[in-house]
Amino acid sequence: MSTVISVENVSKSYRLGMIGGATLKEDFSRWWAATRGKSDPLAKVDVAERARKIGEEFWALREVSFEVKSGEVLGVVGRNGAGKSTLLKILSQVTAPTSGEIKIRGRIASLLEVGTGFHPELSGRDNILLNGAILGMTRAEIRRKFDEIVAFSEIEEFIDTPVKRYSSGMYVRLAFAVAAHLEPEILIIDEVLAVGDTQFQRKCVGKMGEVSQEGRTVLFVSHNLTVVASLCDRAIFLEGGRKLMEGAPEHVIATYVNSGSELLGEVTWDVSDGRARSDRLRLLGTRILCRDQITADVQIDGSITIQYDFEVLKDGLSVTSSIHLLDKHNACVFVSGPPSQTLPAGRYQHSCIFPPNLLNDGMYSISIFLLIDTTVHDVVIHNAISFMVHETEEREEFLGQVIGCVRPKLEWIEKGLNGAAKFRG
Amino acid sequence: MMCNQMQATIEQRTRDNTLAETAEWTTRITPHRGWLDWRLNQLWRYRDLISLFVWRDFVSAYKQTVLGPVWHIIQPLLTTLMFTLVFSRVARLPTNGAPPFLFYLIGTVAWTYFANNLTKTSGTFVNNAHLLGKVYFHRLVIPISVAISNLVTFGIQLGIFLVALLLYRLSGHGGQITGWIFLTPVLLLILAGYGLGGGIIVSALTTRYRDLANLVGFGVQLFMYATPVIYPASAVPEHYQWLIKLNPLSSIMEGFRLGFLGVGTLSVPQLGASIGGMILILLVGIMLFTHVERTFMDTV
Numbered sequence: 134m135s136t137v138i139s140v141e142n143v144s145k146s147y148r149l150g151m152i153g154g155a156t157l158k159e160d161f162s163r164w165w166a167a168t169r170g171k172s173d174p175l176a177k178v179d180v181a182e183r184a185r186k187i188g189e190e191f192w193a194l195r196e197v198s199f200e201v202k203s204g205e206v207l208g209v210v211g212r213n214g215a216g217k218s219t220l221l222k223i224l225s226q227v228t229a230p231t232s233g234e235i236k237i238r239g240r241i242a243s244l245l246e247v248g249t250g251f252h253p254e255l256s257g258r259d260n261i262l263l264n265g266a267i268l269g270m271t272r273a274e275i276r277r278k279f280d281e282i283v284a285f286s287e288i289e290e291f292i293d294t295p296v297k298r299y300s301s302g303m304y305v306r307l308a309f310a311v312a313a314h315l316e317p318e319i320l321i322i323d324e325v326l327a328v329g330d331t332q333f334q335r336k337c338v339g340k341m342g343e344v345s346q347e348g349r350t351v352l353f354v355s356h357n358l359t360v361v362a363s364l365c366d367r368a369i370f371l372e373g374g375r376k377l378m379e380g381a382p383e384h385v386i387a388t389y390v391n392s393g394s395e396l397l398g399e400v401t402w403d404v405s406d407g408r409a410r411s412d413r414l415r416l417l418g419t420r421i422l423c424r425d426q427i428t429a430d431v432q433i434d435g436s437i438t439i440q441y442d443f444e445v446l447k448d449g450l451s452v453t454s455s456i457h458l459l460d461k462h463n464a465c466v467f468v469s470g471p472p473s474q475t476l477p478a479g480r481y482q483h484s485c486i487f488p489p490n491l492l493n494d495g496m497y498s499i500s501i502f503l504l505i506d507t508t509v510h511d512v513v514i515h516n517a518i519s520f521m522v523h524e525t526e527e528r529e530e531f532l533g534q535v536i537g538c539v540r541p542k543l544e545w546i547e548k549g550l551n552g553a554a555k556f557r558g
Numbered sequence: 559m560m561c562n563q564m565q566a567t568i569e570q571r572t573r574d575n576t577l578a579e580t581a582e583w584t585t586r587i588t589p590h591r592g593w594l595d596w597r598l599n600q601l602w603r604y605r606d607l608i609s610l611f612v613w614r615d616f617v618s619a620y621k622q623t624v625l626g627p628v629w630h631i632i633q634p635l636l637t638t639l640m641f642t643l644v645f646s647r648v649a650r651l652p653t654n655g656a657p658p659f660l661f662y663l664i665g666t667v668a669w670t671y672f673a674n675n676l677t678k679t680s681g682t683f684v685n686n687a688h689l690l691g692k693v694y695f696h697r698l699v700i701p702i703s704v705a706i707s708n709l710v711t712f713g714i715q716l717g718i719f720l721v722a723l724l725l726y727r728l729s730g731h732g733g734q735i736t737g738w739i740f741l742t743p744v745l746l747l748i749l750a751g752y753g754l755g756g757g758i759i760v761s762a763l764t765t766r767y768r769d770l771a772n773l774v775g776f777g778v779q780l781f782m783y784a785t786p787v788i789y790p791a792s793a794v795p796e797h798y799q800w801l802i803k804l805n806p807l808s809s810i811m812e813g814f815r816l817g818f819l820g821v822g823t824l825s826v827p828q829l830g831a832s833i834g835g836m837i838l839i840l841l842v843g844i845m846l847f848t849h850v851e852r853t854f855m856d857t858v
Binding site for chain 2: 147
């Protein structure tokens with residue numbers, strides 16, 4: 134297979150503090166001072182200080198190299214700010230790299246946003262034409278595919294209505310429909326699957342699979358690891374602007390999930406921290422374990438242990454603890470705790486084990502309550518620790534986001550009832 | 559024997575592979591591009607997009623307005639009426655014997671084409687940042703489509719002028735079309751070139767200096783008074799004539815009036831100088847534009 138995209142040592146830097154804001158007067162006074170050999174009159178001391186420290190430059194990408202072969206689907210994963218979007222922008226020629234070179238063979242189309250260039254006053258019909266042309270289709274191509282696009286978008290009856298009257302769902306459906314019918318040799322896609330209702334998402338993912346089966350090259354950036362695992366042949370992992378890893382999607386995703394995120398797997402409290410203590414009880418620290426490792430990034434199919442250490446400062450107290458599991462909207466998913474016991478002064482540890490396949494993917498946080506006499510909230514730490522549940526398995530059917538705060542694997546039974554009908558007859 | 563054959567097959571395969579590897583790359587993305595690397599040939603590929611942008615501008619401009627495209631007619635007519643009142647009736651500026659209304663109308667119509675080109679292309683980068691930040695197409699598609707949209711407006715407004723001229727002729731109030739009228743396409747091209755060239759220079763500079771956006775609006779207004787739009791070049795006193803001669807648009811305005819009204823003076827060297835100036839301003843404009851185009855997203 135031949136190489137269709139070759140990225141060689143591509144770096145991109147942004148100048149900090151210089152983005153926008155410049156006026157002719159400032160530039161002129163800088164130039165005037167410089168020609169007289171004086172220091173920059175506009176440089177603030179702290180800015181100059183910072184400039185010396187970080188060189189006034191921010192490297193969004195640093196010497197990234199990789200190749201994409203014809204017909205391959207390459208996934209790009211990484212956290213926010215890892216340089217994914219910058220990479221896609223450079224590949225789409227929206228902005229130029231600071232150094233390095235990219236060579237591309239074949240027609241390329243990028244979808245950094247659906248509905249780019251939609252004009253609110255124009256009808257759906259007109260916008261299909263306009264958006265298609267912006268994305269690189271010729272008029273003839275769009276005409277040929279027009280009916281297909283309209284059918285895919287499911288908004289036949291509103292096709293002559295201005296798109297400003299559309300619901301956001303209709304808008305996105307139409308926009309994706311146009312994009313899905315592009316026929317470039319290379320397609321660059323950024324998170325477009327994060328749109329529309331679940332049913333439409335399913336359709337989009339299906340279309341993406343089709344595209345890759347047609348032998349077109351796809352470069353795909355997503356936070357949805359399931360989609361990356363299911364659709365991509367290969368993946369690269371960006372972190373801090375550098376390429377950390379390249380390889381089979383399941384390996385790259387595993388590395389990505391296990392690499393330290395901004396979330397901490399362990400939190401401890403000082404003796405002096407007034408929030409974590411009373412004169413009777415003190416919370417020492419809490420941690421999350423998955424597969425015997427302290428981590429805030431856990432996998433959906435592994436069991437998760439929530440553990441916390443506390444100290445009983447006085448003898449003879451009836452002590453217990455409980456946790457509140459909160460979802461990303463801070464709504465309580467459930468409360469749990471061990472029975473209370475009378476404990477002598479000393480240090481203790483409580484661990485709670487969540488079985489595999491209980492939580493959905495996404496962010497959760499834990500509030501910890503230390504109680505006396507089963508009802509008195511003695512020490513309370515809200516959102517003591519947060520963790521992220523990742524779904525990394527390949528899924529067969531539906532690839533979109535599964536909704537709900539929990540996603541337990543339940544037992545299902547299917548029984549044929551045709552016999553019963555006969556019995557009644 | 560067998561071995562040799564295999565060897566040959568392998569060699570053949572390697573050769574095929576290297577052939578595929580060295581086949582032309584269609585796109586090269588590099589940090590720097592030459593000042594003269596304009597890739598204007600790409601514009602042909604985007605001809606459909608240009609025509610769709612023109613159509614969009616025209617269709618969307620008057621959606622949800624009562625009068626719609628009639629505004630194209632109302633604008634120059636009211637302006638001309640005002641000019642006639644102020645400059646002809648009150649200030650009593652000469653019009654070289656042409657009916658004042660027609661004199662101002664043709665001036666307004668021609669000047670509007672230039673002014674629209676300049677002001678509407680001067681915001682290319684800043685106003686289209688949302689679009690240009692997401693998709694690549696040759697960036698000159700936008701200013702070119704603007705110039706073409708404006709040409710449509712010009713056509714409509716010229717139609718109004720011709721109707722007015724006909725009415726004047728029928729009622730015997732003068733107005734004389736001359737052979738110079740065949741120069742109109744050239745004059746239009748020059749106007750478009752200056753508007754576009756000036757506009758894209760400003761658009762390139764506004765990515766850094768937003769101040770310029772403020773300057774353009776009233777700058778064009780002031781420039782109109784420095785150009786013989788509402789007065790004939792011949793009415794300018796002798797010791798200011800050099801200013802008129804220096805202004806490349808003077809000969810264009812005179813040319814329009816010579817063609818459509820039969821009044822005015824036009825010298826071929828002056829017209830030649832205007833064309834030369836237009837080419838220069840376009841070259842500088844495209845150069846600046848292509849230079850800024852590559853990284854403007856980082857600063858806008």
